[in-house]
Amino acid sequence: MGRLTASVLPRLPPCSRLRWVVAFLLSAGGAHAAVEEENTQRPYVVRAQPGETLRAALHAATPISVEGQRFHGYTRWNVRWTFRWWREASGRCAITEVKTRLRTEVQLxxxxxASQEQRAVFDRYVQALSHHEQGHVQIGRDAAQAIDQAIRQMPAASDCATLERDANALGHRLLQDxxxxxxxxxxxxxxGATQGARLN
Structure with a gap:
């Protein structure tokens, strides 16, 4: 079995409120391969004071800080893959099984x-912000599927050490892409500003 390989984007302290698991099917070499997906929602609490702008309330409440910049929403995703191979009598090795897992965590x-006016503004804003963050989730999903399919379709290698090295290098290259x-x-x-996630 190939060694476990993973990539992790920046993390914040865990505070999970909601989690669900979904399996996505894709076609690979005529067979169906499942990428297991685990999604976590990590909301943070905002309390808007009377007369306070929603921007100020969100800025004060958000725990999200990346490179010194504060954000109101954030998505982290993590792809892990493992694989098995079969060694032929000649010494050549071929991939026989790939397991890929995507974990996503969205913080909103x-x-x-809040006042009725503050809540009306917030509802419009958070809907657009959530839409933007789901774009990040989709990129993570695309990465997991691309890695799973690419490793699954690799040709046999002259030996197992070469196959393992090449498979992991391929996974990391696709991850960086x-x-x-x-x-x-x-x-x-x-x-997200061009998608409506902006406040006056």
Whole structure:
């Protein structure tokens, strides 16, 4: 079996409130392969004071800080893969099984106290913010599926050490491609502002 390989994006202290697991099916070489997906929601509490702007309330409440910049929503995703191979009598090795798991964690605000006007603004804002964060989840999902399928479709190698090295290198390369795609997504959307996640 190939060694466990993983990539982890920045983490915050755990405080899970809701979790669910879904298996996504994709076609790979004529067979169906399942990427196991575990999603966690980690809301943080916001209490808006009378007369306070929603921006100020969110800025004071958010625990999310990345490179000195505060955000109202954030997504972390993690891809892990393992694989098995079969060694032929000639010494050549081929992949026989791949297991890939995606974990995502989305952190969004939860407004507990607010005026009717503050809540109306918040509801519109958090819907757009959630939509933006689901874009990050989808990039993680795409990464997991791309890695699973690419390793599954690798040709046999001259020996098992080469196969393991090449499979893990391929996984990490695809992972970095999707990390770069995620950065482009934030730049293109201005962290969700062009998708409606902005406050006056």
């Amino acid at each position: 605000p939860e407004l507990l106290t 999707h990390v770069a795609r995620e950065k482009q997504y934030d730049q293109r959307t201005r962290h």
